[in-house]
Amino acid sequence: MDNAFRMLDLPESAALDEDLLRERFHQLSRSAHPDASGDAASFDRLSAAYQTLRSPATRLRHLLELRSASRPDLRGPVPQAWMDLFSLLSQTLRRSDQLVRQRESSASQLARALLEDQILTLQRELLELQTRLVQLQAQARSRLPGADALLAKDSTSIPDEVAQLCREFIYLERWTEQVEAHLHRFL
Amino acid sequence: MSLLGIDLGTTNSLAGIVDSGFPILLADSQGSRMTPSAVFFPPGGGEPAIGHVALRQRILHPDRTILSVKRLMGRRGQDVDPARFRFPLISAPNDPVRIALPNPGPPGLSPEEVSALILRRLKGIAESAVGEPCERAVITVPAYFHDAQRQATRRAGELAGLQVERLLNEPTAAALAYGLHRCEDHSRIAVYDFGGGTFDISILEIRGGVFDVLATQGDTYLGGDDIDWALSRFLLGRFEETYGPAKLDVESALSEAAERAKIALSTSDEYLLELPFLDGARHFSTRLDRSTLEDLARPVVERTRRHCRQALHDAGLSASELDHVILAGGSTYMPLVRNFVEEVFGRTPHTASAPEETVALGAVIQAGILEGTLPNLVLLDVTPLSLGIETFGGLMNVIIPRNTTIPCKAGEMFTNAISNQDSMLLRVLQGERELARDNWELGKLEIPFEPGPKGSARVGIQFGIDADGILEVLARDTLRNADTVLHIRDTAVNVDDERVERMITESVEHAFEDFSERTFTEAKLKAEELLPAVEAGLRQMGPALPAAERRQIESCAAEVERALRSGSANDLKSAVEALDQATEALAALLVDKALERALESP
Numbered sequence: 001m002d003n004a005f006r007m008l009d010l011p012e013s014a015a016l017d018e019d020l021l022r023e024r025f026h027q028l029s030r031s032a033h034p035d036a037s038g039d040a041a042s043f044d045r046l047s048a049a050y051q052t053l054r055s056p057a058t059r060l061r062h063l064l065e066l067r068s069a070s071r072p073d074l075r076g077p078v079p080q081a082w083m084d085l086f087s088l089l090s091q092t093l094r095r096s097d098q099l100v101r102q103r104e105s106s107a108s109q110l111a112r113a114l115l116e117d118q119i120l121t122l123q124r125e126l127l128e129l130q131t132r133l134v135q136l137q138a139q140a141r142s143r144l145p146g147a148d149a150l151l152a153k154d155s156t157s158i159p160d161e162v163a164q165l166c167r168e169f170i171y172l173e174r175w176t177e178q179v180e181a182h183l184h185r186f187l
Numbered sequence: 188m189s190l191l192g193i194d195l196g197t198t199n200s201l202a203g204i205v206d207s208g209f210p211i212l213l214a215d216s217q218g219s220r221m222t223p224s225a226v227f228f229p230p231g232g233g234e235p236a237i238g239h240v241a242l243r244q245r246i247l248h249p250d251r252t253i254l255s256v257k258r259l260m261g262r263r264g265q266d267v268d269p270a271r272f273r274f275p276l277i278s279a280p281n282d283p284v285r286i287a288l289p290n291p292g293p294p295g296l297s298p299e300e301v302s303a304l305i306l307r308r309l310k311g312i313a314e315s316a317v318g319e320p321c322e323r324a325v326i327t328v329p330a331y332f333h334d335a336q337r338q339a340t341r342r343a344g345e346l347a348g349l350q351v352e353r354l355l356n357e358p359t360a361a362a363l364a365y366g367l368h369r370c371e372d373h374s375r376i377a378v379y380d381f382g383g384g385t386f387d388i389s390i391l392e393i394r395g396g397v398f399d400v401l402a403t404q405g406d407t408y409l410g411g412d413d414i415d416w417a418l419s420r421f422l423l424g425r426f427e428e429t430y431g432p433a434k435l436d437v438e439s440a441l442s443e444a445a446e447r448a449k450i451a452l453s454t455s456d457e458y459l460l461e462l463p464f465l466d467g468a469r470h471f472s473t474r475l476d477r478s479t480l481e482d483l484a485r486p487v488v489e490r491t492r493r494h495c496r497q498a499l500h501d502a503g504l505s506a507s508e509l510d511h512v513i514l515a516g517g518s519t520y521m522p523l524v525r526n527f528v529e530e531v532f533g534r535t536p537h538t539a540s541a542p543e544e545t546v547a548l549g550a551v552i553q554a555g556i557l558e559g560t561l562p563n564l565v566l567l568d569v570t571p572l573s574l575g576i577e578t579f580g581g582l583m584n585v586i587i588p589r590n591t592t593i594p595c596k597a598g599e600m601f602t603n604a605i606s607n608q609d610s611m612l613l614r615v616l617q618g619e620r621e622l623a624r625d626n627w628e629l630g631k632l633e634i635p636f637e638p639g640p641k642g643s644a645r646v647g648i649q650f651g652i653d654a655d656g657i658l659e660v661l662a663r664d665t666l667r668n669a670d671t672v673l674h675i676r677d678t679a680v681n682v683d684d685e686r687v688e689r690m691i692t693e694s695v696e697h698a699f700e701d702f703s704e705r706t707f708t709e710a711k712l713k714a715e716e717l718l719p720a721v722e723a724g725l726r727q728m729g730p731a732l733p734a735a736e737r738r739q740i741e742s743c744a745a746e747v748e749r750a751l752r753s754g755s756a757n758d759l760k761s762a763v764e765a766l767d768q769a770t771e772a773l774a775a776l777l778v779d780k781a782l783e784r785a786l787e788s789p
Contacts, residue, residue: 026397033565035556044596184496
């Protein structure tokens, strides 16, 4: 497996500077792109490495992959607080679906207007969820340097805290995408 | 020998070359750079007329004048509404659409063949202008064109005697034209490309000569044609109020007039539409003001809003983080469209260059990049739709997510789900939904491998998307080292656009349903494994199991069966978990029993 960090000439770090990552990819593409002086195979690898490093979830997973011979097992316990958040999220999204269907199937202006109250409430709830997810993402991001420190201590094992952080990012990215998709329908 | 840059548009087409380091567009002998994308087949047979000459025949011979053929490229019968075309179509739901001409005429033309005539005309214009043969070209396509539409465009080029060096996405081309002299700055731009037949929105970051497409969205069946259609329906209504039902030639005169009125109303507030001697005798005259047109056009323009939002979201940017908004495509001349763009992006769009020429200029610049006459520029374009395959349980396994930089390759390893399988059927899918059946099937591939126990086969599937946005799939059985290559171009399955559109919408709108379906599918797989196991376990243990425990297990199993029938994901999941727990002791007993038997046997 390619070491994505090495390919982009960046330090192996979970707390990677993402602006620097994009800048480095642009720089390297100037010569590596097949339309410039590069060949297709090495550009494919460069661009795959870039994709891997773009989000904290895939970046962390890659860091863990680099230190385990096989695909690391990321499964693990889900804390109660996360289960609660997921169930709140599911309920809100389900209601949002119902409301959208109701709005689409109402033929009259009046019927749609009568839904407006509910829509506004739901919008507020979705926004609150979004804010909460953004906060959680920021908190998770602030733990990235800590993950780097844990990984530096021991170069072979997969610390539980890092696997947990990776899981959190996977959930957060997915949930944020869902909430934002639902918000787009109401804005 | 010059490499041409060509914008093969729905309404108009243009071609150009790089001349001493400058991209220029080439004019025909009449001095016109724009060639209408119209082909006329004369009733007496003979050579088809192309461009301005053909366009003039549309009223007299609506059924022999082919317009907007781009809207038919790579499409099947079920994707197309024949009522929207004034020439007859041969269309069966699952077959590629063909054009039927009244006799005398060729028996059935493919959209590619008609497009090839337009391309051949452009090639001819270029050759007279440069004074040498032009046999290679960069041709632009809507960014949201899928595989079949791209393949059809490439075939049209080949039929016209052009070697197609690159298919270039139209909004990206517009960005190149805008950024050619500004590419050393660091900026983020949006390109709002609203043409005759298609709409695209792309967000790009430009830095140090690199044009990086961050996100692209679009609709390949949304354009100025739809505004003309709405206006011509409106005019037809006014006509019929006075004169009663109109015939085909009146309709076609009205649609031509609608287009003229629309263009005039971009610069003036009022337009007097006069059609003397319409259908030979009657005069039709009516006054139109801009607000009437805008009321008709607004629903069409409004349909672009969602795509703009989604593109910004995919790019991870807010409108205020953009430095410029670029307009491309003739429909962006409409004040309504400009105001709309200003409202959506919160800034006045860039209007310095002619929006109907900017895509063609970009194609010429890309030709210059490929030839090396415009060095130090690199384009990082993306694929508009996610690509993946169907895996066990009917789920879509995304291998290349949308907005991934192309060219690219990505792969994943798969194994056999059933013992002694000797092949697997791979369904290649395009779309954004979690369930395979909700996505588009691009093709099927059967991969043979050595039969063996469950989980023993190793098949690596690799997807490649080339710089033209065209897909190739390679499957490798790593145990046997055998490769199977699937070329989507060979398969008869085309993706229709309305479904692509619907898929995206559904993916956004039913994201939660997908998630619960996934939960259900996973729980169902587990239930289907558990129920027969429970039966077998109970039979084996027989009276050794306490009656209370047996009853407990049986009631849990009944609950799972009930949940399976009800289809509720959460109920099934908890029922399966309960059954899993209830059978813990039974499982332990079975293991003990097995160990005992092992000790007893010699």
